[in-house]
Amino acid sequence: MAELSFLPQLGLAVLLSLVVGMEREFRQKQAGIRTHVLVGLGAAVFMVVSIIQFGDSRIAAQIVSGVGFLGAGLIFVRRDMVRGLTTAASVWLVAAIGMAAGAGLFTLAPAITAGYLLVTLVIKPLTRRMPHxxxxxxxxxxxxxxxxxxxxxxxxxxxxxxxxxxxxxxxxxxxxxxxxxxxxxxxxxxxxxxxxxxxxxxxxxxxxxxxxxxxxxx
Missing domain, CATH: 3.30.70.260 (ACT domain)
Structure with a gap:
């Protein structure tokens, strides 16, 4: 079946989303492994369905909008402090990773994941060294x-x-x-x-x- 040829894309989406989710889980954020994997896999599945049924990626814009609403639910304000922005951004990014994997972009999807890890594991500690x-x-x-x-x-x-x-x-x-x-x-x-x-x-x-x-x- 033609659908089976897309299993590598879905597997890649799960794997890369798992990496992002593990980083969030390790930091004990409100959205962890399951949320990120489900978002990444869902985005990949939507991309695959769009490609199979319509021959293009017209669903991509709808994925972006839908994940935007999901990410907004992770952001809350308490005592004048905004929390959840980074987690919401990671959910939004993992949807992009799933979309790239679902579209068969086997170089771009891992590159996006590597960029995420660079920002969270390398750049963030550097910002703590800044004077402010x-x-x-x-x-x-x-x-x-x-x-x-x-x-x-x-x-x-x-x-x-x-x-x-x-x-x-x-x-x-x-x-x-x-x-x-x-x-x-x-x-x-x-x-x-x-x-x-x-x-x-x-x-x-x-x-x-x-x-x-x-x-x-x-």
């Missing part, structure tokens, strides 16, 4: 209303911005016994620190934040 991305240590003094369980929220917000708490000191506020003060030492990039401070200021019950405060400052 270097991790620095900052001290935060945060005063908040006591008895509302805000400490857990504060720590969660800091973590959501990709920052690490290296030291935490809790002390009673000398201004108001109904408030609590903490001194935090956090590690992260300057941009992440600024974004974290903005998000912390928006937490109901947080009364004051002082960046790079000294332990004896009020």
């Amino acid at each position: 991305a270097r991790s620095t240590r900052h001290t935060l003094m945060i005063r908040y209303q006591d008895g509302r369980g805000l400490l857990r929220t504060i720590i969660a917000v800091i973590a959501e911005h990709g920052m690490k708490v290296s030291n935490l000191q809790v002390r009673d506020s000398s201004i108001d016994p109904a408030t609590q003060e903490i001194i935090l030492q956090i590690d992260g990039s300057p941009n992440a620190t600024d974004a974290a401070v903005v998000a912390l200021n928006r937490i109901p019950g947080v009364l004051k934040i002082r960046l790079n405060a000294k332990p004896d400052e009020g």
Whole structure:
């Protein structure tokens, strides 16, 4: 049967999508191996069906649109931070890999996969060495209303911005016994620190934040 001649294309789509999915799975992203393999295989199947039935690749544009909607569902905004962009892009790219494999482009499909790995495994570590991305240590003094369980929220917000708490000191506020003060030492990039401070200021019950405060400052 003519359809059997397309099995190598489908196999290549599964293999290359698996590579991308494993990288996402290793980084514990919301879309992992199964999602990427299914998207890549689905795109390849659509390409094969288009070629067999219509003799061209007129379905390609519809694949791009459909995967665009799927990728949009992986992007969400939380506390002014956009997450899922890279995963959505990887799903979109794996559809392109599946389309290339389904069309029988045995050189282009692996080349796209290699380009993805180059970006994620080589270029990303290089960006961390840039001046704006270097991790620095900052001290935060945060005063908040006591008895509302805000400490857990504060720590969660800091973590959501990709920052690490290296030291935490809790002390009673000398201004108001109904408030609590903490001194935090956090590690992260300057941009992440600024974004974290903005998000912390928006937490109901947080009364004051002082960046790079000294332990004896009020």
